[in-house]
Amino acid sequence: MAVLHQPGSERWPIAANAAFALEQRLFRRHHPNLGAPLREIQARSASRPAALRLDLAGNAATSEVPTVGLLFDGSRSDLAAAIAVAAGRLPVIEAVLDGKTVVGRARPMVDKRESAALGTEDVLARAITLVVSVARAFAEGRLSKGERMPDAPARGEAAATRFASAYLGSALPRLGQEVIRRARFRHAHWRVGYRFTDAPGVAETGRLGSGWSVLPDPGDHFYADPFPFRWHGRSFLFVEDYPHATGKAVISVVPFDAGGVPGQPRVVLEEPHHLSYPQVFERDGAIWMLPEASGSRRLTLYRAEDFPNRWVAETVLVEGEISDATLLEHGGLLWLFATDRDGHGSTSDTLVVFSAPALAGPWKAHPMNPILIDHRMARPGGAFARDAKGRLFLPVQDGTLGYGGGLGLSELFELDQRTVRLSAPRLIDTEGDWPYPKIHTLNRSGGLEVIDGIVAVRKRSGN
Numbered sequence: 001m002a003v004l005h006q007p008g009s010e011r012w013p014i015a016a017n018a019a020f021a022l023e024q025r026l027f028r029r030h031h032p033n034l035g036a037p038l039r040e041i042q043a044r045s046a047s048r049p050a051a052l053r054l055d056l057a058g059n060a061a062t063s064e065v066p067t068v069g070l071l072f073d074g075s076r077s078d079l080a081a082a083i084a085v086a087a088g089r090l091p092v093i094e095a096v097l098d099g100k101t102v103v104g105r106a107r108p109m110v111d112k113r114e115s116a117a118l119g120t121e122d123v124l125a126r127a128i129t130l131v132v133s134v135a136r137a138f139a140e141g142r143l144s145k146g147e148r149m150p151d152a153p154a155r156g157e158a159a160a161t162r163f164a165s166a167y168l169g170s171a172l173p174r175l176g177q178e179v180i181r182r183a184r185f186r187h188a189h190w191r192v193g194y195r196f197t198d199a200p201g202v203a204e205t206g207r208l209g210s211g212w213s214v215l216p217d218p219g220d221h222f223y224a225d226p227f228p229f230r231w232h233g234r235s236f237l238f239v240e241d242y243p244h245a246t247g248k249a250v251i252s253v254v255p256f257d258a259g260g261v262p263g264q265p266r267v268v269l270e271e272p273h274h275l276s277y278p279q280v281f282e283r284d285g286a287i288w289m290l291p292e293a294s295g296s297r298r299l300t301l302y303r304a305e306d307f308p309n310r311w312v313a314e315t316v317l318v319e320g321e322i323s324d325a326t327l328l329e330h331g332g333l334l335w336l337f338a339t340d341r342d343g344h345g346s347t348s349d350t351l352v353v354f355s356a357p358a359l360a361g362p363w364k365a366h367p368m369n370p371i372l373i374d375h376r377m378a379r380p381g382g383a384f385a386r387d388a389k390g391r392l393f394l395p396v397q398d399g400t401l402g403y404g405g406g407l408g409l410s411e412l413f414e415l416d417q418r419t420v421r422l423s424a425p426r427l428i429d430t431e432g433d434w435p436y437p438k439i440h441t442l443n444r445s446g447g448l449e450v451i452d453g454i455v456a457v458r459k460r461s462g463n
Helices: 014-026 079-086 116-139 159-184
Strands: 053-055 067-072 093-097 101-107 190-196 207-209 221-231 234-243 250-255 266-269 276-283 286-292 298-306 310-319 321-330 333-341 350-356 372-374 392-397 407-415 420-422 429-432 441-445 448-454
Touching: 014 079, 014 116, 014 159, 067 079, 067 116, 079 116, 079 159, 093 116, 101 116, 116 372, 190 221, 190 234, 221 276, 221 286, 221 441, 221 448, 234 276, 234 448, 266 310, 276 321, 286 310, 286 321, 298 321, 310 321, 310 333, 310 350, 321 392, 321 407, 392 441
Parallel strands: 053 067, 101 372, 207 429
Antiparallel strands: 067 093, 093 101, 190 448, 221 234, 234 250, 250 266, 276 286, 286 298, 298 310, 321 333, 333 350, 350 372, 392 407, 407 420, 441 448
């Protein structure tokens, strides 16, 4: 790899650098973020001709070497990403080959929308993910044919003015509102909804409808990521159980009686790290749980020794910051759909897929990984569901309005060792008697259907 410099790269305005430095101190981030200015990247020569050139400054001269550049909302300047985030928008990144065709696209998720600096960090992290993905596809001869590059947007006012306007008019007020909100309310609080029904469910109708009850919580901790499981004629509900005092979740089970009344939740699995998304299933004569444990940087499979109370770690399936891994049996193989955070950025925008001949593995990464970078549909939000016509749908989290902002259904069109193809998500209609405006997870086992959603709960209060 060679690194060449070309003079004339556009610098960020003083206002942007000053605003980002201020937020770095405010959020107590002690390492430089990806939007921080660098004195230089050391040049390095190569001993052989280049096969591919990456234009990271947006101003490289024309060359016979295939060249990939980046557009941020149609602009060659990465400052456009900072302007979009400051204005409260989620920018689109496009990888363009030879200035003519779009060969890759990313829709990054921004986790901390109250911070322009941290939000831009999330976007630039996925710019790196996109560049690496496109370079790998080029090297392996599978780069997409692409589509015509869109027309450049009108330039309008100067970039420095646009950033200052977006930051002062949108980012700073958002930051202030978030400070006030966190002083009064829990940072996040979730509640689980459940209903027993023999009718077609949400995955089939695309609507929440009515009949929902809310699983009570004491207010000092919450329940989320519900996964139901039916065993010996009884319904059990496994949930993430998050005590606000510790900031680290465990897995609890809620048994239901014959009348559909939930019992008292009790803890059944705890680790030194955070646990959530407790997918429970039966296979090979045993009952298994595959919870998220991205903080441990590994995806561990647990086996029930004494269902539902005692679980033991069986094996590690995949290494990495894997979130919400969702199992599917298809075409004679087992598959895992999940998100993977490759060291920086959000945990909710990069879909990866793995396959194996058996539950214990070996699990192999799909050659197309990352399958997509898209805040609207990358992160699973529940187990696959099959409708009356035999179509497979994956509940997917829609981060357009923020984490937990909505849920969609993506149909699985194609899945094999070469291809993964999902439909664009169809957003679930939340009209009905669910008392909260957003949903985050959807699952069903037999007649027990469950969802969850984020709630505004005041500090020092259970309401």
